[in-house]
Each structure stands twice: as structure tokens, then as C-alpha cells.
Amino acid sequence: xxxxxxxxxxxxxxxxxxxxxxxxxxxxxxxxxxxxxxxxxxxxxxxxxxxxxxxxxxxxxxxxxxxxxxxxxxxxxxxxxxxxxxxxxxxxxxxxxxxxxxxxxxxxxxxxxxxxxxxxxxxxxxxxxxxxxxxxxxxxxxxxxxxxxxxxxxxxxxxxxxxxxxxxxxxxxxxxxxxxxxxxxxxxxxxxxxxxxxxxxxxxxxxxxxxxxxxxxxxxxxxxxxxxxxxxxxxxxxxxxxxxxxxxxxxxxxxxxxxxxxxxxxxxxxxxxxxxxxxxxxxxxxxx
Amino acid sequence: xxxxxxxxxxxxxxxxxxxxxxxxxxxxxxxxxxxxxxxxxxxxxxxxxxxxxxxxxxxxxxxxxxxxxxxxxxxxxxxxxxxxxxxxxxxxxxxxxxxxxxxxxxxxxxxxxxxxxxxxxxxxxxxxxxxxxxxxxxxxxxxxxxxxxxxxxxxxxxxxxxxxxxxxxxxxxxxxxxxxxxxxxxxxxxxxxxxxxxxxxxxxxxxxxxxxxxxxxxxxxxxxxxxxxxxxxxxxxxxxxxxxxxxxxxxxxxxxxxxxxxxxxxxxxxxxxx
Numbered sequence: 380x381x382x383x384x385x386x387x388x389x390x391x392x393x394x395x396x397x398x399x400x401x402x403x404x405x406x407x408x409x410x411x412x413x414x415x416x417x418x419x420x421x422x423x424x425x426x427x428x429x430x431x432x433x434x435x436x437x438x439x440x441x442x443x444x445x446x447x448x449x450x451x452x453x454x455x456x457x458x459x460x461x462x463x464x465x466x467x468x469x470x471x472x473x474x475x476x477x478x479x480x481x482x483x484x485x486x487x488x489x490x491x492x493x494x495x496x497x498x499x500x501x502x503x504x505x506x507x508x509x510x511x512x513x514x515x516x517x518x519x520x521x522x523x524x525x526x527x528x529x530x531x532x533x534x535x536x537x538x539x540x541x542x543x544x545x546x547x548x549x550x551x552x553x554x555x556x557x558x559x560x561x562x563x564x565x566x567x568x569x570x571x572x573x574x575x576x577x578x579x580x581x582x583x584x585x586x587x588x589x590x591x592x593x594x595x596x597x598x599x600x601x602x603x604x605x606x607x608x609x610x611x612x613x614x615x616x617x618x619x620x621x622x623x624x625x626x627x628x629x630x631x632x633x634x635x636x637x638x639x640x641x642x643x644x645x646x647x648x649x650x651x652x653x654x655x656x657x658x659x660x661x662x663x664x665x666x667x
Numbered sequence: 668x669x670x671x672x673x674x675x676x677x678x679x680x681x682x683x684x685x686x687x688x689x690x691x692x693x694x695x696x697x698x699x700x701x702x703x704x705x706x707x708x709x710x711x712x713x714x715x716x717x718x719x720x721x722x723x724x725x726x727x728x729x730x731x732x733x734x735x736x737x738x739x740x741x742x743x744x745x746x747x748x749x750x751x752x753x754x755x756x757x758x759x760x761x762x763x764x765x766x767x768x769x770x771x772x773x774x775x776x777x778x779x780x781x782x783x784x785x786x787x788x789x790x791x792x793x794x795x796x797x798x799x800x801x802x803x804x805x806x807x808x809x810x811x812x813x814x815x816x817x818x819x820x821x822x823x824x825x826x827x828x829x830x831x832x833x834x835x836x837x838x839x840x841x842x843x844x845x846x847x848x849x850x851x852x853x854x855x856x857x858x859x860x861x862x863x864x865x866x867x868x869x870x871x872x873x874x875x876x877x878x879x880x881x882x883x884x885x886x887x888x889x890x891x892x893x894x895x896x897x898x899x900x901x902x903x904x905x906x907x908x909x910x911x912x913x914x915x916x917x918x919x920x921x922x923x924x925x926x927x928x929x930x931x932x933x934x935x936x937x938x939x940x941x
Binding site (some may be wrong): 405492 | 755869923
């Protein structure tokens with residue numbers, strides 16, 4: 380009886396294990412394998428040891444991609460969280476049409492990032508330049524997506540606009556776990572709103588803060604769709620993210636092995652960043 | 668006391684925010700309904716008539732119904748298969764976590780969540796084209812397999828909360844594991860199934876990167892991918908482009924309007940678990 384049971388449990392899982400290995404683990408291992416070769420994606424190849432990795436550290440294009448991705452991800456994560464927390468606090472107060480507002484705030488989360496990026500592309504190219512000309516703001520008279528030092532701001536706006544929907548919802552659910560009598564007690568003690576936020580609200584939503592920071596950062600480090608819809612990595616290579624570089628170099632540039640090495644490095648970097656964040660933020664949760 | 672009053676400042680702040688959120692959508696609808704002449708006069712004004720011919724033209728140009736069908740088949744196929752298979756795998760794992768093999772399986776699937784797609788991207792494209800599944804069926808299959816990592820995590824957490832006493836009673840009645848799962852456990856998993864269905868639908872319908880790298884034939888393309896391919900052909904014909912974008916977003920916007928409450932609570936249930 381018992382044996383028959385455990386065999387059925389195996390039948391339930393073995394196919395999934397096999398398929399997951401063939402289509403996820405095996406390609407990942409292959410990626411690592413190719414990173415030690417000089418394969419171009421076709422033809423024959425030789426082993427080159429760690430050469431791809433050494434070259435990565437000397438490659439200006441790769442360095443630029445990492446710098447851009449991190450700059451974009453850090454600034455976007457901070458902005459997304461500040462904006463979302465402010466909206467969530469406002470949504471959590473006593474207001475009319477609260478359900479409708481909540482529905483509006485979550486709407487961007489169901490939209491395709493690529494399409495949103497196309498729409499913002501139009502806004503930046505036409506509306507914003509018209510506005511800049513009319514309002515006589517020098518920077519905005521030219522399309523920001525066409526300016527190497529400003530194009531990343533456009534990518535950031537789209538990323539924050541879209542991601543805030545999800546982040547706001549998580550904060551809102553966190554705020555709803557805080558018992559109201561805490562605020563009543565503190566108002567008897569004469570605390571103002573800012574003190575309430577600093578000493579009650581923020582400490583009590585610490586776990587939600589952790590989720591939001593880690594998820595947003597991870598998503599933004601993988602940025603791809605936003606850029607494909609806005610700049611295609613340009614102008615020049617000003618907004619070429621790491622994902623985009625791996626995609627371009629790997630499929631179109633004949634750098635299959637080299638970009639595999641880049642992907643391995645990227646994986647290590649993302650893992651370290653997530654690990655540090657979780658460790659640091661959870662320690663903070665405990666201390667609070 | 669402060670909290671008992673309607674907070675007008677918060678409301679004002681939120682309405683400003685809503686305008687920022689709704690503006691791009693308003694713009695999309697209004698441009699999609701205008702003629703190029705109207706657009707030339709003013710971008711922001713309301714359209715004077717309803718130029719549905721933009722939609723008809725855009726649908727014809729991008730072969731909308733074909734890519735709609737592709738997106739629909741892929742989303743529907745991937746989501747239903749995900750629900751049927753992932754829940755079963757998770758059940759077997761959740762009920763055997765005391766055994767070494769199943770514990771290993773659990774951590775094996777979950778740790779895959781930390782592996783970024785680009786590391787798999789280059790080899791999987793070679794692999795799928797070699798196996799001849801660089802098409803819709805291959806995509807459905809990949810979504811179901813890749814979904815395992817996160818879904819097992821969600822399902823196992825949920826199944827743990829279902830008391831075992833139900834199953835024990837059924838076993839005494841002579842019920843096998845298969846019957847037990849499909850007849851008793853699967854129906855009990857409705858709330859978490861809804862969450863998985865919602866998250867998978869949002870992911871698969873809107874996904875751009877996997878179809879971009881996997882699909883090789885034009886007639887297999889999904890809606891977002893087609894917009895990308897046509898981006899240069901739309902060039903300055905913004906009315907057509909925006910009509911086309913709107914048609915890509917409308918199915919999910921419609922579903923969202925109808926099932927907004929469930930979608931929000933479903934997404935919440937999925938993310939708080941993390």
C-alpha cells in the first residue's frame with residue numbers, strides 16, 4: 380500500500396523534473412560550458428579557458444552596459460519605492476472613491492511594457508518637445524531620448540510609471556496590517572504625522588519594504604522591453620542594458636561564447652546583489 | 668481624530684497621480700480615433716468623430732486576428748497546462764517534504780527563480796530550433812516548464828495549509844493518490860489556482876523576450892512581438908500605430924475591468940508569500 384503510494388508520487392514528479400532539467404538546467408550548464416570556448420554560434424570552436432572573462436573586464440562596451448544598468452536600476456528602485464509608498468499611504472487614509480482609485484493605480488501592471496514604452500516614446504518625441512518649446516525650457520526642446528546623457532531618464536520614467544502599480548499595491552496591503560489603535564495611542568502622546576510615519580508606519584511595514592526593494596531591483600537589473608520600445612539601446616550605446624548587450628552580441632554579433640561569459644557574470648552579480656539586499660534588509664527588520 | 672475626516676489633501680494628491688496614470692491611455696485612445704489631419708492640428712484634443720477605420724486598417728496591416736489567435740492559443744494553452752501540471756507536481760512535493768528526494772526537488776525548482784533568463788537564452792534558442800519546436804507549441808511548453816519554479820513555491824505554501832486528515836479519511840475508503848488529488852485536493856486549491864492563473868496570464872500575454880528569441884516564423888508571432896516588428900512600418904502613421912497598440916492592450920484591460928477585485932487579491936496572495 381505504502382509502496383504503491385510513493386511510486387505514484389514519483390510518477391507525478393519525475394516527468395516535471397526531467398523536462399525542467401532538459402529545458403532549464405541543461406541550457407544553463409551549456410551556457411557556462413560555452414563561456415570557456417570561442418564559439419561564434421556556428422562552426423567549430425576551441426577551449427580558451429578564462430579568456431572571455433578576462434576580456435569582459437577590459438571591454439568598454441560591457442563596462443558601459445553594467446554602469447548604465449546599475450545607474451538606471453538604483454535610481455528607479457529608489458524613486459519607485461518613494462512614490463509608491465506615498466501613494467499607498469494616501470490610498471490608506473479615509474477618502475472617497477477609494478476602490479476606484481485603487482483600481483486605477485494597479486492598472487499599469489496589466490499592460491505590456493513594450494507597448495507602454497511605444498506610447499511614451501511618442502510622448503517624449505512629440506508632446507514633451509512641443510511643451511518644451513512652448514514653455515521655453517531649453518532641455519526639453521529636443522527629444523530627451525535622442526540625447527546620450529538624458530535618454531536613460533526616459534527609460535526610468537517608463538519603468539517607474541509601470542512598476543509603481545505593483546509596488547503601491549504591496550505597500551497598501553502592508554499598511555492595512557497596522558492596527559489603528561497604535562495611531563490613536565500616539566496621537567494622545569502628541570505625535571505629529573511625520574513622527575507617526577517614522578516610528579510606527581515605516582518600522583511595521585519593514586517586510587513589505589524588503590519585498591519591494593528586492594523585486595524592483597531584480598526586475599530593473601533585467602531591463603529589456605522598456606529599452607526595445609524606447610531607444611533600442613541608443614543614442615549610440617547610451618542605454619544599452621546588460622540583457623540587451625547579451626541579446627545583441629549573442630545573436631547578431633557572432634559573440635555567442637563571449638556573451639555567454641557575460642551572462643554568467645551577470646548571474647553572479649544579480650545573485651550577490653539580491654543576497655546582500657535580503658541579508659541587510661532582513662537584519663534591519665529584526666532590529667526594528 | 669485626524670483619521671476620521673475625509674482626507675482631502677490625500678484625495679487631491681491621488682487624483683493628480685491618477686491623471687499621470689491615465690494620461691498615456693487617454694492619449695492612446697484619442698490618437699487611435701483621429702485622422703492624421705486632426706492629429707496634426709492638436710495632439711491632445713478630443714477626437715471629433717470616431718474613426719474606426721484606423722482599427723480596421725491597422726488590423727489588416729498587422730494581420731491582427733492571426734496574432735491575436737496566436738497570443739490567445741499560447742496564453743490559454745500555457746495557463747491551463749500550468750494549472751493542471753504544476754499543481755500536481757507541487758502536491759507530490761508538499762506531501763513528501765520529509766523525504767530527501769522531494770526536499771531536493773523543492774529546492775531544485777525554487778533555486779531556479781534566481782537564475783536570470785539571459786544565461787539560458789542563447790543555448791535554449793539553439794536547442795528549440797534543433798528540436799523543431801521554435802513555434803507556438805514550443806512556447807507553450809517553455810512557459811509551463813519555466814513557470815514551475817515560482818508556482819511550486821506558491822502551491823507548496825498553500826498545500827501545507829490543507830489538513831491531511833481529509834486525505835487520511837479518503838485513503839481508508841480505498842482511494843488512490845490520483846483520485847485523491849483530482850477529486851479532493853485540486854478543488855480545494857481553487858484560490859491559489861486563481862492566483863497562478865492570473866499571474867501566468869499577465870506574464871504570458873505581455874511577454875516579449877521569449878517570443879522574440881524563440882519564434883522563427885512570422886505567422887507564429889504574438890501580439891507584442893508583431894507591434895515590435897511593425898514599429899518601423901508604422902513610421903509616422905501614429906493613428907494606425909496607436910489603434911494597433913490599443914487593440915493589443917484591450918483584451919487584458921477588459922478582463923481587468925471585469926475581474927479587477929479578483930486580479931488584485933490574486934496578485935497580492937502571490938506576492939506576499941515571497
